[in-house]
Amino acid sequence: MFSRSLAFTLLSLLSFFFPFVASGPAWTSDPFIPPAIPLAVRSPYLSAWLPQGQGTALNAGWATFWTGMIQGWAGYIKVDGKAYAFMGSAGGVTSEKAVQKSFQFTSTQSTFVLTAGPVDLTVTFLSPVEPDDLVKQSFPFSYMSMTVASNDGASHFAKVYTDISAEWITGNVSSLATWKATTDSNVVTHQIQLSTQVPYTEDHDKIQNGAAYFSATQTSGLTYQIGQDVLLRNQFTANGTLLNTQDTNFRAVQDEWPVFAFAWNLGKFSSTSATVVCSLGHVRDPAVQYIKADGSKQDRSLYFWSKYSTVAAAIADFLQDYTNALSRAKALDATISTDAKKVSQDYAELTALSLRQAFGASEITVSKNADGSFNTSDVLIFTKETSSSASVNTVDAIYSMWPLYLYMNATMGKYALLPGLEYSASGLYKQQFAVHDLGSHYPQATGLANGGLTMPIEETGNMLIMVLSYIQRTGDTSLATQYHSLLDQWAQYLQSNALNPTSQMSSDAFAGALDKQTNLAIKGAIGIAAMSEIANLTGDATKAAQYASTAVSFASKIVSSGTSTDGQHLTLSVSFDRLVAARHRKLMSLIFLHWGLAYNLYADQLLGTNLFPDTVYNMQTSWYGNKLANTQYGLPLDTRHTYSLTHWEIWAAAIAGSSTVRDSFIGGVLKLATNGKSNKPFGDWYDTVAGTENSFTARPVVGGHFALLALQGAPLNTTGIVAPTSTQITLTQPTATPGAGGGGAPPSPQAAASDASRASVLHSFGLGVVFILSLSLLP
């Protein structure tokens, strides 16, 4: 009694002084409430989320597509004859609301527990991630499972129900749908499709061909029905069973809302009921249209078709595999959590939120041979650049999520690189630099020739860096051999253009074009270094040495010219016209004061190229540390705006030489994920002052949050850059005055082998230096 009234007093006081304390949800969350909870997230067209904001219970809102469009998904439970709603927020149904008790998520699962009178219902949404199995990873299906447990020690009777609407198949609810329910001895499936099928064409980001499949394993307690939403839901809440009938009055999605339902009789149980499972997916065939070297367009299928001849057979295996799939998912969750906790608890939480979203915009495809059989040697992964455009295989989007591929399975990364390599090598794309994307409308990977957006240094550097890191992780040099002349062409492009970049866009296209971006020049130098290593691996000693020499020379020039005059930080723009600047100091100070996140240095660590000296990392760490001390949400991308991208914050964290700085970056991104200001699938583009997300949502680039895991224990068998002898920089003696703040310990997660060349060039470079660049280095 005493403790209760004391608690009450404390609560009253708390809510008096902090009224917001009472506004959070009554349920618990572990580890936190994300902007939107992944429910079924496996492909660009199987992407269902529960919007959260400050916290929305499973039965207080509707599941939505990543665009925000509702995808009806309802759930009811009857306990000892009394009906409760546990999912969705439909009107007109005779029931009470179950009370959500808790929510928990892991990398692959979202789990809700709701109290319905004397029982607790556990609903788990599992979207598997199967990095080592192309068939399983290409399944566009997700699981929902339900288990009921007595919460009062007594035995109870329970029945559960769930339905989906036809909103799952279209972006326009006026569209006409057709459907059927199919039963066999193993599985009951509802199949729903548009009456007019249009391959390769989206409507409000939904694909216009294929069908949604809602399926359950056949059991004695299972019933199903197709019919109007309120009729079926009331049928269940009144009678507890469905009629195994189908409404065949095909109509528009919103016309007396047809729904597709299952009900299970769980019978009587004293502690815990059996678990019932259903699967939900969206399948189409063909899936992706792809331009071949001869200009013809190829129809490609999701990879699982190479093993199954019908969707029904694939679904039967998927459902039957549930127990094993759950074990694999738990093992994967545990591995990621253990690895990420080596960094921090915050980092483990951030990676757990990112996994399903990162893989949820990609599809693994296979082509057919002339005889109609599948060519399983021809595997290509296609990724949709969700929300920021609808482009196919945007190179910098793949690059952003690249750490995830390296961490999970680098071979999958190769399948994501191949379309860009094949298209570029075909000659259909005429530019010397790498292509930005393969088509502006997913799933049409039909090429751009010379049109479309260009990010010359960005994408060219990205491709070289990704190819080398793939080789380093797998030992497979086939890409280096097969695409040698293309890679060499790209390296030559960088050699001619990367040191002093012309005005162009980087990955951060929304910031517009900018002249002489230091961060781009850094990427260019690392790209050239990557080509040196690739040449080394393919036995071309001459090229290896020549590119190494260029890369080292570029790096030293970039450091000299791209460092602020006070030696405190890298600048936003390299100032090769420094001598001119000296005479126009007032004007040029505008440039010198600008700085940005030099996230492209990450690749230098990832590849072990070690082009840039520890002094640069230490300088940046100190600079970031000072700036981070005054922020809650990390640092802006650069001084032009207050916005940033979450994955670049994490890349900067990954190479920070201080755990304080690293943790501040991670903490800033996690704060964005947890602050309750968004209700869309996590958006990577955000305002670092307000802690609000900009327009991007559900982008695969959150795979970049795995940047620290890609560095952890990376089996980097790099050969190292061959030391050049010709290039030397003369520096005045540094008056090392390290900045305050987080700096300190050397970075190098790889603690790379000592690199005489770089040391000889730059070891004397220090903080707080004003130095003179020898004139011979000016272009």
Ligand SMILES: *[C@@H]1O[C@H](CO)[C@@H](O)[C@H](O)[C@H]1NC(C)=O
């Ligand atoms: C990576 O995935 C491929 C399939 O693409 C698989 O053959 C391979 O075994 C996987 N690698 C590892 C280390 O599991």
Ligand SMILES: *[C@@H]1O[C@H](CO)[C@@H](O)[C@H](O)[C@H]1NC(C)=O
């Ligand atoms: C939705 O579909 C209907 C029927 O086909 C059509 O008349 C209408 O223009 C569409 N609306 C939008 C916004 O595309």
Ligand SMILES: *[C@@H]1O[C@H](CO)[C@@H](O)[C@H](O)[C@H]1NC(C)=O
């Ligand atoms: C429930 O079943 C009874 C017969 O068992 C029937 O009379 C009644 O109409 C049913 N109610 C609903 C809502 O289907």
Ligand SMILES: *[C@@H]1O[C@H](CO)[C@@H](O)[C@H](O)[C@H]1NC(C)=O
């Ligand atoms: C299968 O695909 C591989 C890789 O694209 C290709 O080299 C091979 O020629 C293809 N096989 C046939 C029979 O077309």
Ligand SMILES: *[C@@H]1O[C@H](CO)[C@@H](O)[C@H](O)[C@H]1NC(C)=O
């Ligand atoms: C890199 O190391 C791995 C593991 O030690 C090995 O399997 C692979 O062949 C090596 N790759 C190269 C390019 O030497």
Ligand SMILES: *[C@@H]1O[C@H](CO)[C@@H](O)[C@H](O)[C@H]1NC(C)=O
């Ligand atoms: C590759 O690099 C290693 C280490 O620097 C060197 O010993 C070897 O000669 C190089 N091979 C070629 C072909 O450049």
